[in-house]
Amino acid sequence: MQENSGHRSNRERTRETRAALLSAARALFVEKGYADTGTPEIVKAANVTRGALYHHFRDKEDLFRAVVEREAVAVSSEIERNACAAATPLDALISGSNAYFDAMAIEGRARLLLLDGPAVLGPEEMSRIDRETGGGSLLDGLAALFGRAPDPEMQALADLLSASFDRAALAIAQSARRDDYESAMATLLNTLTVAVAGT
Structure with a gap:
């Protein structure tokens, strides 16, 4: 039972990380445009690691x-x-x-x-x-x-x-x-x- 709870928690964290990246990226793409937005600022705005970004997106x-x-x-x-x-x-x-x-x-x-x-x-x-x-x-x-x-x-x-x-x-x-x-x-x-x- 404990193990299943942990799996749900991991899935929830994964969803939250992806959502944070999408929201941060959207805000920056709208504000600055695609070309002028760098991945380091997306990661910073999403409050996640660079590794997390590349775990979810190529x-x-x-x-x-x-x-x-x-x-x-x-x-x-x-x-x-x-x-x-x-x-x-x-x-x-x-x-x-x-x-x-x-x-x-x-x-x-x-x-x-x-x-x-x-x-x-x-x-x-x-x-x-x-x-x-x-x-x-x-x-x-x-x-x-x-x-x-x-x-x-x-x-x-x-x-x-x-x-x-x-x-x-x-x-x-x-x-x-x-x-x-x-x-x-x-x-x-x-x-x-x-x-x-x-x-």
């Missing part, structure tokens, strides 16, 4: 990837939580749109996911992270709106809408009026619905 890029993945999961969870109760596919898309803007309003998130993430990890790795953390929800929403299984044209449309959402999130992060972009996205989605109904 290098600074691996730690950055984990930070980005955690942010992407948070965004996806916010969208799912808000869109799943919508009455119609259009309502779900608009709710998901507003939830995306809510999630991206968290300080530093736009920089991590839309600027530094692609610059450090590359577009292919960011696409992988997007796919694995719920990035298919927009495509699913479009499939529900169109009333058919996704096809290459629908995937292209999802890519274009996703780029529009990201551009809007960056503009809002740089002090543009969020209301304007929310309204514009609702107009875009409504127009899309009318176009679908007319086909």
